[in-house]
Amino acid sequence: MISRLEKEREEASMQGLSSKWARMEMEHLESKHSEE
Numbered sequence: 001m002i003s004r005l006e007k008e009r010e011e012a013s014m015q016g017l018s019s020k021w022a023r024m025e026m027e028h029l030e031s032k033h034s035e036e
Helices: 002-014 017-035
Strands: none
C-alpha cells in the first residue's frame, strides 16, 4: 500500500504538483519566520 502511494506521489510530481507544494511550503516558512 505504501509503494502505491509512492508511485502516485511520483506521478503527481511529474505533473508539476511538487512545485506547487514547494511554493506552499515556502510561503508557510516565510509566514512563520515573519511572526518571530
